Amino acid sequence: MKLAYYPGCSLSTTGIEYNMSTLAVARTLGLDLWEIPEWNCCGASSAHLTNHLLALALPARNLAIAEEAGLDVAVPCAACFARFKATEAAVKDSAETRATIEEVIGRKYEAKYTVKSLLDVFVNTVGLSQIKTLVNRPLEGLKVAPYYGCLLVRPHKITQFDDPEDPVTIDQIMSAIGAEPVYWGYKTECCGAAHPTVVPEVGLKMLKSIYQGARDAGADCIVTACPLCLTNLDMRQKEVGEQNNTQYNLPVFYFTELVGLALGHDPHTLGIDKHFVDALAFLKNKGFLNPVQNRRDSE
Amino acid sequence: MSIEAVKADKAASQENWEPKILVFACNWCTYAGADLAGLSRLQYPPNVRILRVPCSGRVNPQFVIRAFQKGIDGVLVAGCHPGDCHYATGNYFTRRRYLVMQRLLEFMGMDPARFQARWISGSEGPKFQQVVTQLTQDIKALGPNRKLRDME
Amino acid sequence: MLKNLEEVRVFMERINLTPGLAQAKPIRDSLKEHCGTDVGRCYQCGKCTAGCPVAFAMDYTPREIVRLLQLGLKEEALKSKTIWLCATCDTCSTRCPREVEPAKLMEGLRQEAKAKGLVADKRLDLFNDLFLQLVEKYGRVHEMGLILKFNLLSAQPLKDAGHGPGMFLKGKINPLPHTIKDNGEVKQIFARVRALGGEGK
């Protein structure tokens, strides 16, 4: 299965382990990810907040390149996914918008192919049963809080992905690899996006309620599908804990990392050593780092 | 300028030309509304002639075409507000037919504005007054109807 | 939170509704056109605010912003911190029973506030500007540069300094800017967008 792949800015920097784990796991799952050559930043919320047309045009250039190659596009980052979807919808909706966008980007783009979140690709293109059969290190006893954030599921009209109030794709993937997703109320709560950096007095409080929610639900760790969410939840955890005289000790993973682990990949290949909240030690404690037979990396 | 327009121009310049307008009025709403306008002594131009029908849904497009053929200058079909039809659904048919009719008239080379449909309830005397006043003005502006005698 | 007496006074001042109400209809119409959402439909149920993850920090709750707009008090909304604090998470829009979309209003108001120079919280605005400058220049975002520059310009140079080395060591930040080989195309996009209608909407 060949798909165009748009890693986005974060996956080459703060979210590098998302990229590493995605590429590693994709290979095992038989996904051929073709990175869009010379892709550009999608503009993220900054463009969205500043100028409507800019926010549509920046993603459109990438989509146009993928369209030239005749491929659906897989997007791991939730923020990029939301922006791409908005562009796709706008172009489909109105010929006028399409013309303007084509003029601005200097390329043809007709939204002939579909933008898919990586989660969607895992659940609906690869399939849960396929993942299940490839597991050789089931993460039994791992209680994870699946965290989707807001951008994957909203606005539902545009993302058309999973359920806006109770999304389940991460939950399903976690169950498929033997982990135990907990039910909690913060699945789609916002992580604050740029707020923890830009307006920390607000952003850190937003994070606090999420940590608290995961802890109350009895989770050992949090799983996400968004580099922005992960960076916020991971990097700020200590700080927020200190502010509130507590330690949350909730490692934060990309779902691809846990899938990779379950498929038998080496945690370093997956980038699990790159987290702020010590994920390696945590996994070791849980007994998930014992060598498995038939390790994927040796193939 | 179309032939009709040229003729209209000529006729309109003839002094004292007054249009004749036929109103198909539903017995339960618009006819009663016109009665109320009378009861309230609301004045309006004397150009309209009301033809009572049980329901606006009774108005066959052929009646309208016949009126235009015979030289009427404007036709109004008026009945109960959508949802208020005395017969539950009659005025929905009217609404649908109205659009078809307008297109047909246009095809026949008439200004579709000569044919209008309006919803006027039994309590809307003032609305009746206002609608026919406006209609009379509109039709006056269009000038006399070239008779469609030769059509069909 | 009421910090001092003066704030109390301003907060409690009686509003003369007459001038605002005269504006209410045109404001409602223009919002309908520009934001695609109709404040007139809101029945002030508060469901938007109830679910908003940032409402605790706002000077007006999202519902109150809609109320200001209904009453024609748009200036007040434009001057609010709320519109800058909104995280565009879309929770409000998703749940509104009247299909009003407060998130879209916030977006529209921000663009207008910026155009009118009424930015109540400069930090988020600055962040967005810097972000886009990077995209225009390099085609991609260089997060290290972004954060350093933001902290410098927002006068909190030492903030996040603690995270920097960790990031660096984990290979998460690259000291050199990322770029795409030929960024001409992206620069073009910015130029054309500007030509078509400038920065604001």
Place this chain on the structure above:
Amino acid sequence: MKRVGVFICHCGTNIAHTVDCEKVAKTAAEFPHVVFSTDYKYMCSEPGQMVIKNAIKEHKLDRIVVASCSPRMHEPTFRKCMESAGLNPYLMEMANIREHCSWVHPDKEKGTEKAIDLVKMAVAKVVKNTPLTRSSIPIHKRALVIGGGIAGIQAALDIADAGYVVDIVEKEPSIGGRMAQVDKTFPTLDCSACILTPKMVDAAQHPNINLVTYSEIEKVEGYVGNFEVTIRHKARSVDVSKCTGCGTCWEKCPTKVASEFELGLGTRKAIYTPFPQAVPNKPVIDRDNCRYFKTGKCMVCQKLCPTGAVDYTQEDQLETIRYGAIVVATGFDLFDHSVYGEYGYGKYPDVITGLQFERLINASGPTAGKIKRPSDHKEPKTIVFIKCVGSRDEAKGKPYCSKTCCMYTAKHATLVKEKIKDSQAIVFYMDVRTPGKNYEEFYQRAVDEYGVQYVRGRVSKIYQKGDKLIVKGEDTLLGKQVEVEADMVVLATAMVARSDAGDLARKVGFSYDQHDFFTEAHPKLRPVETHTAGVYLAGACQGPKDIPDSVSQASAAAAKVCGLLSKNEMATEPIISAVNESICSGCGLCISICPYKAIDLKTITERVHGKMLERQVAAVNSGLCQGCGACTVACRSSALNLRGFTNEQILAEVDALCL
């Protein structure tokens, strides 16, 4: 040769002031077929009518035109006048030269000119008039009530008391409806069963009432006074004539399933009555769940029944009965709140509906009246009520207000405070609507005497945290986000139409709105009638309603039924549609157009080239046709015509005006 007389009325000066009546009369005398024309001061007065009668006699008039006021005023007067002069009353037309002319046009010249036109049109029309005769249809003096809730029971009792036989067809094994599920009733808090049970028993024992339970309407044919209704008696598997209601069978039946009546909070057996006070108190076997029907084994109930009433071989029976009138009282359902993801999609066991709450506080309910939450049967201390769930919510539910939930929520909160002394009852609301006698007082008592806490705002999210439900809202009066840790949440879900409401309406042949509530003939002035003659509405099937409203409407519907049944026959207007069979192609287009289902196809035999051929043509049922004329326009062959307003009559008017 037709002989038309024209009579121009002055109406004192009302007409004569701005219309030159004499001139109109003179001009009219010249119109074709007019043999006599005159004007007179007051046409409707006794002497005025004498003028007409004398002229008819003297000039051998066979039809007349009266130019005077609106026909909506004096058409009946002049029709009677025709009759007493020995002419068919429908050979008369009126020209409205008062309301439509003299009163609105001050210019006498223009007014006169218009009056002449109007008279000309009327003359042209009357020439084409044909005699029409009113017919009459017999009225069958028996009524059908569909649905045995409080509305249906009340309507049946009132009709029966007036001396008419009435059948209640109820699809469940017992009558009682929703009210049987409710515990106490606002605004007086008297127990629902205490006031409903006696009514159910009255209905069962009334000599004029037949309870037809566990039965449904299969087909309705005919029309007012003469409905032919086919009823399906569903196989009960119990011979009611033998059963004594002893209860042995359902005590011993080994199969337990979730009870519909208890809304899943309790269980019942496979052979069951829905609730202890059921009327009739005779069980049915739920064949989908009964072991015998599933596996062929068991038969415990049959073995133990002391009267040999259990009969597995019963089959559905169809019965056709003739009725003069029908009252539809099929009530309502509750909105399914599982579309609310933010409230847990109906997955949290302790988020329940108001009707489930009624069962929880009901002494004969699954918890014997102790408020226990479903998940762990603990007594909840903090209960949150959320109003307008599914109501007033276009995004997820219905735009309308359900009318009863403000009141029953106040009732529920009061009962919580009464039953659990150290409890908190918190109501999230947008508005409190209490328009009824003693309703506002009831709500205020909940607040000031019982200490129910009202918080203005719609809840955005509920989620489970441990054994608590976290409820997040805004207090919009404070402008602050608020949160409650609740033990149980009760949703005031919208009242919606029964899922089969549309089907029933189509079967019986009356209209319903976009929410499937049944449509009354006029929202203010004919609230219990439908557009279909002889079919009436009562209770919540017409729109959300509480018990007092349902009962009043039921009595009103009963009054209408009695009014109808009190007559032996009913006159029908002759202004109805007629088919010209010779040109009808039998295409059937007209059938779906008719809002009253008055048109059917029938088979006729005719001789063509010496051979007898059968073909289908349209037939208009004179009992059903209301004379709207919609069908006449739909017919491509112009086979349909509306008597009194025929194509020829209308075209004659058009021509008269234009020439």
